[in-house]
Every structure is written in C-alpha cells, then in structure tokens.
Amino acid sequence: MSRALAFVLFVSLLLVGPATAATVSAGVGYDLTFTGTNTAGTISGTIGGVPDQGPYSGGTWTVTAEGKPFAAGTCACGGTCAITGTTVAGRSVSFPLSGTTLTGTKSGVLPASTFPNHGALVSSVAQWANKNLERGDRGKVVRDGFVRA
Numbered sequence: 001m002s003r004a005l006a007f008v009l010f011v012s013l014l015l016v017g018p019a020t021a022a023t024v025s026a027g028v029g030y031d032l033t034f035t036g037t038n039t040a041g042t043i044s045g046t047i048g049g050v051p052d053q054g055p056y057s058g059g060t061w062t063v064t065a066e067g068k069p070f071a072a073g074t075c076a077c078g079g080t081c082a083i084t085g086t087t088v089a090g091r092s093v094s095f096p097l098s099g100t101t102l103t104g105t106k107s108g109v110l111p112a113s114t115f116p117n118h119g120a121l122v123s124s125v126a127q128w129a130n131k132n133l134e135r136g137d138r139g140k141v142v143r144d145g146f147v148r149a
Contacts, residue, residue, distance in 0.1 A: 027109035028121045030095060038077040038102045045105070047071060047087065048121040050144045056102075061085065065141055068132040077102050088128040091115070122146050 032045035032052070040057040052063035052070055061083065062072040071093065073085015081102045083095040093114045097106055115121040125145035129138040 027112060028115040028118055029107070029109050031105065031107045032095070033105045034102050036103060038081070041103070046144075048110075048115070048118070048125070048145050050125060050141060065144075066133055066137045070128070075102060087114070088121075088124045091124065 028048040030045070030047045032043055032047070034043055034056065035041050036056070039059075040055075042053070042055055043061060043063055044053040046052060047063070047070070050065050050070065052065055054061065054063035056062075056075050059074055059076055060072070061075050063070050071085055071087035073083065073093070075081070075083045077100060080100055081097045083097060083102075083106075085093055087093045091114055093110060095106065095110070096108050115124065122142065122145050126138075126142045129141045133141060
C-alpha cells in the first residue's frame with residue numbers, strides 16, 4: 001500500500017510541477033543593453049519582445065519602437081541602479097535591477113503589477129500600435145510583442 005501511495009504522490013508532483021513553472025514564467029520579460037556611462041548613453045533591446053532603442057541622459061530615458069515613443073522614465077545609480085517610468089498604455093513600470101552600474105545588459109521579468117501576463121502586454125501593444133503606427137507597421141510590432149523574447 002505504501003508503494004502505491006508513493007507512486008500517486010510522485011505522479012501528482014509531475015502534474016503540478018509544469019503548471020507551477022508556467023505560472024512563474026508567465027511574466028513579461030525585458031532585455032535591455034545600456035551603452036555609455038551611468039549618466040548618459042543609449043539603450044537597445046526588447047521589452048516584452050518588442051524591439052526598442054533610445055537615449056538616456058541626465059536621469060531620464062526614452063525608447064522608441066518603429067520610431068515612435070514606446071516607453072520613458074527616470075534612471076539613477078546611487079548605491080544600486082533603478083529604472084522606472086511609463087510604458088505602453090500608460091502603465092507604470094519598474095525594472096528590477098541589480099548592481100551598481102547602469103552599463104551592460106539588464107534582463108529580467110517586469111513585476112506582475114505592470115502586465116499580469118503576456119496577453120496583457122500584447123493587448124496594450126496592439127492598442128498602442130493602432131494609435132501610433134501606420135497600418136503597415138502595426139502587425140510587425142504586435143507580432144514582436146506576441147512572440148516572447
């Protein structure tokens with residue numbers, strides 16, 4: 001009887017494990033490279049799969065997608081670096097960072113309060129694209145947001 005119970009527990013863990021992993025990985029990722037110094041330079045990379053690029057200087061940053069403003073905010077490096085701002089659909093965003101330098105590649109997952117799941121990002125990107133881009137460019141940006149980086 002104890003072997004049967006152990007087998008049932010083992011199978012249950014196998015079934016629960018993938019669901020838990022899917023929940024953890026449901027967040028919207030970012031992968032941004034900062035080239036320059038802690039106070040000025042350029043940003044390139046992706047937010048939720050959408051390619052972005054732009055400058056940071058004097059404590060502010062701005063990135064564009066397809067040449068249109070996509071996200072902007074503030075950045076600072078004191079004891080640790082912090083990047084905050086507003087992204088598509090006017091949602092507040094905070095990029096969890098570690099380290100004391102802003103330069104280099106910063107990757108992670110946005111807090112769930114920004115976009116609770118990838119579908120929320122895709123919906124916001126589609127709304128933004130419809131308001132800001134020409135018809136021919138909309139599909140590309142929405143597709144980029146749909147395909148996870």
